[in-house]
Amino acid sequence: MATDQRLRLPIGIQTFSEIREGGYYYVDKTPIIERLVHQNKYYFLSRPRRFGKSLLLDTLRCLFEGRRSLFEGLYIHDRWDWETVHPVIRLSFGSGVMRSRDELDERIRHQLRKHRERRTLFTHLRNHDLAGLENHLKSLYAGLPHDWYRNNPIAQYEGHYASVFYSHFAALGGQVTVEDSSHHGKVDMAVDFAGHIYLFEFKVVEQLPEGKALEQIKARGYADKYRATGKPIHLIGVEFSRERRQIVAFDVETIRA
Structure with a gap:
């Protein structure tokens, strides 16, 4: 540093x-x-x-x-043994005064729910379970409040969906790089976690998947800069439907070390 x-x-x-x-x-x-x-x-x-x-x-x-x-x-x-990564639960009560036992219990439950989401994501990544990761992320988008989209065009924008990915992956403590530059452009997000590299490209489509996100990762050689690391590299093309406000494609190819 x-x-x-x-x-x-x-x-x-x-x-x-x-x-x-x-x-x-x-x-x-x-x-x-x-x-x-x-x-x-x-x-x-x-x-x-x-x-x-x-x-x-x-x-x-x-x-x-x-x-x-x-x-x-x-x-x-x-x-320090950096290959061993531990989930951390941190409970904080510094954001306000709790005036009853019910408020205290609800504050604890809310924080534990957030930690459970992180733990689930952590487990999928730790086990390199990309199918489980896909299902978990779909459940996150399904849980976003409908009011977020009312009189608001955010469903049209790639950045809205990408921000959910970034916030959850960054919270795990892995090395997360957005707009990761290479010789032919920038991949939307690169994650180095538990000895594996994950490269994500995001696209917004109308309804049906088009396969263009994964195609772009491969065509532009975004993985080339990571080949010398000796780590498995996962190419992940994620497409979101602006109509359904949900992941409609989660295409994966893996380059083994």
């Missing part, structure tokens, strides 16, 4: 990735974190406010989710 630009002080920033990618100073606390991980099992952090508890927890989340690039140049980078 080295940089030649003048670094800024990370005042009030509680997100590890923002500090590491945004040009801020970071004092390497990963030697302490390594000891925390290996010495005991349960911790209660009781330090005063504004002493970095939230940043510490977010750093631990990034570490267990295997976000290796964020730790380049830090003590723990060469001392």
